[in-house]
Amino acid sequence: MSRPASHSHAVHKDYQGAKLGMWIFLFTELLLFGGLFILYSTYRAIYPHDFHAGGQHLNAVIGIINTVVLLTSSLTVAVALSAIQKGSRRLTLQCLGATIVLGILFLANKYVEWSEEIRRGIYPNGPELEKLPNGGKIFYGLYYAMTGLHGLHVLAGVAVLAVMLAFVWKNRVTATDYVKLENAGLYWHLVDVIWIFLLPMLYLAA
Amino acid sequence: MTNPAVGAVPAAWGYLEQGKRKGIFGWLLSTDHKRIGVLYLATMMTFFSVAVLIGVLMRIEQLTLDPPLFPAQTYNAFFTLHGVIMIFLFVLPGLSAVFGNFFLPIMIGAEDVAFPRLNLASWYFFISGALLAVVALFTGNGPPDTGWTFYAPFSIRTGTNVTLGVFAAFILGFSSILTGLNFITTVHRMRAPGMHWHRMPLFVWSLYATAWIQVLATPILGITLLLVIAERLFGIGVFDPAKGGDPILYQHLFWIYSHPAVYIMIVPAMGAISEIIPTFAHRTIFGYRAIAYSSMAIAALGSLVWGHHMFTSGMADQANVIFSLLTFLVAVPSSIKVFNWTATLYKGSIELKPAMLYALTFIFLFAIGGLTGVIQGALNVNVHLHDTYWIVGHFHYVMFGGTGVGFLAALLYWFPKMFGKMYNQKMAIVAWFPIFVGFNMFYFTMLVLGYMGMPRRYFTHLPQYHEAHVISSIGAFIMAFGLLLFFGNLLVALWKGKKAGADPWGGVTLEWRTSSPPPMENFETLPEIHERPYVFNPEIAR
Amino acid sequence: MEQAAEHGHVLPYRTLVRVWLVLLFLTAILVIASTVYHEALSVWAMLTLTPLKAGLVFFYFMHLKYEKPFLKSMVLITIATLIIFIGLTFLDILQR
Numbered sequence: 001m002s003r004p005a006s007h008s009h010a011v012h013k014d015y016q017g018a019k020l021g022m023w024i025f026l027f028t029e030l031l032l033f034g035g036l037f038i039l040y041s042t043y044r045a046i047y048p049h050d051f052h053a054g055g056q057h058l059n060a061v062i063g064i065i066n067t068v069v070l071l072t073s074s075l076t077v078a079v080a081l082s083a084i085q086k087g088s089r090r091l092t093l094q095c096l097g098a099t100i101v102l103g104i105l106f107l108a109n110k111y112v113e114w115s116e117e118i119r120r121g122i123y124p125n126g127p128e129l130e131k132l133p134n135g136g137k138i139f140y141g142l143y144y145a146m147t148g149l150h151g152l153h154v155l156a157g158v159a160v161l162a163v164m165l166a167f168v169w170k171n172r173v174t175a176t177d178y179v180k181l182e183n184a185g186l187y188w189h190l191v192d193v194i195w196i197f198l199l200p201m202l203y204l205a206a
Numbered sequence: 207m208t209n210p211a212v213g214a215v216p217a218a219w220g221y222l223e224q225g226k227r228k229g230i231f232g233w234l235l236s237t238d239h240k241r242i243g244v245l246y247l248a249t250m251m252t253f254f255s256v257a258v259l260i261g262v263l264m265r266i267e268q269l270t271l272d273p274p275l276f277p278a279q280t281y282n283a284f285f286t287l288h289g290v291i292m293i294f295l296f297v298l299p300g301l302s303a304v305f306g307n308f309f310l311p312i313m314i315g316a317e318d319v320a321f322p323r324l325n326l327a328s329w330y331f332f333i334s335g336a337l338l339a340v341v342a343l344f345t346g347n348g349p350p351d352t353g354w355t356f357y358a359p360f361s362i363r364t365g366t367n368v369t370l371g372v373f374a375a376f377i378l379g380f381s382s383i384l385t386g387l388n389f390i391t392t393v394h395r396m397r398a399p400g401m402h403w404h405r406m407p408l409f410v411w412s413l414y415a416t417a418w419i420q421v422l423a424t425p426i427l428g429i430t431l432l433l434v435i436a437e438r439l440f441g442i443g444v445f446d447p448a449k450g451g452d453p454i455l456y457q458h459l460f461w462i463y464s465h466p467a468v469y470i471m472i473v474p475a476m477g478a479i480s481e482i483i484p485t486f487a488h489r490t491i492f493g494y495r496a497i498a499y500s501s502m503a504i505a506a507l508g509s510l511v512w513g514h515h516m517f518t519s520g521m522a523d524q525a526n527v528i529f530s531l532l533t534f535l536v537a538v539p540s541s542i543k544v545f546n547w548t549a550t551l552y553k554g555s556i557e558l559k560p561a562m563l564y565a566l567t568f569i570f571l572f573a574i575g576g577l578t579g580v581i582q583g584a585l586n587v588n589v590h591l592h593d594t595y596w597i598v599g600h601f602h603y604v605m606f607g608g609t610g611v612g613f614l615a616a617l618l619y620w621f622p623k624m625f626g627k628m629y630n631q632k633m634a635i636v637a638w639f640p641i642f643v644g645f646n647m648f649y650f651t652m653l654v655l656g657y658m659g660m661p662r663r664y665f666t667h668l669p670q671y672h673e674a675h676v677i678s679s680i681g682a683f684i685m686a687f688g689l690l691l692f693f694g695n696l697l698v699a700l701w702k703g704k705k706a707g708a709d710p711w712g713g714v715t716l717e718w719r720t721s722s723p724p725p726m727e728n729f730e731t732l733p734e735i736h737e738r739p740y741v742f743n744p745e746i747a748r
Numbered sequence: 749m750e751q752a753a754e755h756g757h758v759l760p761y762r763t764l765v766r767v768w769l770v771l772l773f774l775t776a777i778l779v780i781a782s783t784v785y786h787e788a789l790s791v792w793a794m795l796t797l798t799p800l801k802a803g804l805v806f807f808y809f810m811h812l813k814y815e816k817p818f819l820k821s822m823v824l825i826t827i828a829t830l831i832i833f834i835g836l837t838f839l840d841i842l843q844r
Contacts, residue, residue: 014320014395014396015755015756016395017320017391017394017395017396019756020390020391020394020395020819021320021321021324021387021388021391023819023822023823024386024387024390024391024421024822025387027421027422027822027823027826028383028387028421028422028424028425029425030826030827030830031422031423031425031426031826031829031830032425032426032428032429033429034425034426034429034830034833034834035425035426035428035429035430035433035459035462036429037830037834038426038458038459038462038830038833038834038837039433039444039455039459041834041838042452042455042834042837042838042841043444043452043455045838045841045842046452046841047450060779064775064779067775068772068775071768071771071772071775072768074768074805074809075764075765075767075768075809077809078759078764078808078809079761079764081759082758082759082760082761082764085755085756085758086758124440124441124442124443125440125441133450134443134449134450135450137443137449137450138443138444138449138450138451141442141443141444141449141451142442142444144440144442145433145436145442145444149429149432176755182756185809185810186810189805189806189809189810190810192805192809193802193805193806196798196801196802196805197798197802199775199778199798200778200782200794200798204778204779204782204790204794394818422826422829426833454840455837455841458837458840462833462837509829509832509833510832510836512836513836513840520844521840521844522839522840522841522842522843522844523843524839524843525836525839525840525843528836528839529836
């Protein structure tokens with residue numbers, strides 16, 4: 001059997017391997033946000049009163065709405081996966097679309113929320129923040145850091161899901177080869193899990 | 207075309223000449239793990255040389271007492287750069303990036319890693335981070351002067367180019383994380399039939415344990431660096447005492463990564479030693495499972511000791527005590543390896559080839575480094591030794607005498623396999639003498655200097671320390687000369703070395719059962735695997 | 749190019765919707781508990797209900813329940829690592 005000098009080995013597909021790779025990436029994300037969780041929990045122990053007060057000033061309603069939005073988007077992307085596995089291409093497309101819309105809705109809410117806080121002068125080095133005690137400054141510093149980093153991940157997730165939508169549309173993701181979609185879903189669920197923790201940490205601390 | 211027998215001359219120079227594309231793009235765009243390993247080798251050696259040069263300048267500074275050659279600010283930039291380049295661009299990628307990439311798939315009988323394109327992306331993250339670091343040198347208010355540890359609040363307040371420098375380190379973190387992810391998946395999913403977990407070479411076990419540290423610890427550094435940038439750009443306050451932040455929390459976050467990082471640095475080197483010792487003792491390794499599991503134990507225990515970098519920072523007493531105890535414990539799995547290597551030598555048929563000489567040197571120098579680590583892990587002693595030259599001596603013994611010498615040993619062992627050429631073995635042994643003598647003159651003196659009270663990161667020193675500094679600097683120059691001989695020898699071999707056979711050393715792991723250099727697909731025919739590794743011909747052994 | 753013959757577990761839509769409803773329900777309880785003045789109760793609610801919600805997302809939405817044990821242990825090790833980091837840091841913080 002001759003092997004030409006420019007032999008290129010076939011790209012072998014390993015479903016379990018691809019999923020394993022994605023899970024390991026999710027571990028790194030857990031630790032990335034975990035660093036912020038370390039800071040939050042220690043500062044909460046140092047400034048319990050100020051953290052409690054900080055939570056009260058934030059708009060819990062937007063926080064709760066965003067929680068419902070993300071939980072529902074997890075549902076829709078999970079349904080999208082089951083749908084492609086069952087060969088229901090149309091349902092897959094609809095659910096992926098719904099997930100993307102919900103993701104954008106989350107980001108829009110976040111924009112409104114941040115605008116409100118900034119308008120009220122509560123941002124790093126902002127006028128109202130300067131009047132708060134140190135614990136309050138730290139609380140809002142962590143608030144912006146955590147929701148900001150999370151928001152960036154939501155944005156990335158929306159982009160990835162849009163690419164998946166295109167793949168399904170063009171039949172590059174099918175009922176027999178869907179690991180890309182499953183991996184995108186895994187990423188999206190992790191973004192949801194992070195928010196599940198952020199809700200009580202930031203908004204329900206009251 | 208018949209399948210060539212092992213040891214026959216390959217039709218071409220293996221992966222060095224085969225490739226989808228010709229010329230430089232064949233290397234820059236190749237997803238082949240062997241080519242990527244060589245890319246890392248070439249770039250890391252370049253960065254290493256630059257960092258050595260800066261180190262030499264630092265030693266010249268300590269020779270010139272009145273007046274010092276460089277102003278203080280320059281020296282601050284020197285030790286920051288020396289540390290950043292050595293740690294992030296040489297020791298951390300280390301044996302994993304070069305020999306792990308090259309040999310992990312071959313050693314388990316695979317054609318490549320699990321995600322070859324991601325592997326190439328890792329190298330591009332590496333290069334991008336390095337380029338950003340270079341840009342940080344020449345823009346803004348000059349290179350960072352914080353030390354490679356970027357401690358807050360100084361790193362938040364200083365006007366030098368910390369933001370860009372820290373961002374460069376952040377990008378480099380991606381390289382490490384993605385390599386770890388790739389290696390873990392490769393070991394789980396791509397072992398050849400018959401390559402059970404307990405038949406894998408110990409180098410593979412060490413890469414696997416290291417990969418877990420890369421994956422779990424590096425993100426903490428990532429977020430810490432991002433927060434430093436957020437502090438500098440937006441003033442969020444988490445590390446800023448003026449806003450209620452706690453600088454010690456910065457240190458906690460920083461060392462939660464940076465201590466496990468030193469195990470990322472050393473464990474693959476230990477893995478290489480575990481390959482070299484049995485080969486040149488012509489004996490199976492003593493305690494295969496103990497060595498394999500000790501790599502995992504080091505990874506686990508090593509994640510619990512970070513507080514020993516902070517004993518004098520103001521941490522609570524009880525925390526100090528617990529971290530000190532855990533630090534003593536982490537010495538145990540490392541010692542297990544040292545005992546097992548030594549036991550492997552016992553009644554072996556020892557051949558003092560160059561790789562073996564350097565491997566034995568590793569054991570000696572790493573033992574000194576590790577033992578000094580235990581000494582400074584004692585709280586009372588640490589108060590006296592922290593931030594002195596003792597610490598500098600300690601970590602150079604482990605990082606340089608350990609990982610560095612381990613890297614040299616691995617190069618001597620695997621060079622013929624990687625490049626198909628044999629170097630001048632006598633020259634490699636000749637180079638050893640100035641390296642070894644120079645190294646100990648250089649760094650043992652630092653242990654004494656630190657004990658005498660000389661602080662680290664000072665651009666000059668009191669007259670009573672001068673004699674020791676002169677000895678240390680002379681040792682540095684001797685060692686540098688030895689390194690020149692060492693690398694010059696290998697470079698000459700690349701061009702003019704004799705053709706090396708498939709198995710010049712009598713090794714028995716899978717890489718020695720394919721040609722030198724290996725073909726692009728690693729094996730013309732994959733050997734059958736049905737026994738433990740390190741089984742040597744009983745006639746030669748004992 | 750060969751397609752992998754392996755397939756993952758398919759979760760019925762019914763199960764997914766039920767998990768979603770439970771998650772919404774738990775969220776509601778969490779919100780109510782946080783408005784209760786008794787702080788210990790609300791803290792306990794947060795410390796138990798939040799990981800429970802996360803667990804449901806991991807186990808069902810992310811199919812972890814149907815994955816091999818080694819993947820489950822990896823998730824456990826990752827979470828344990830984070831908890832140990834927080835714990836050892838607290839060892840210092842709580843005593844200053």
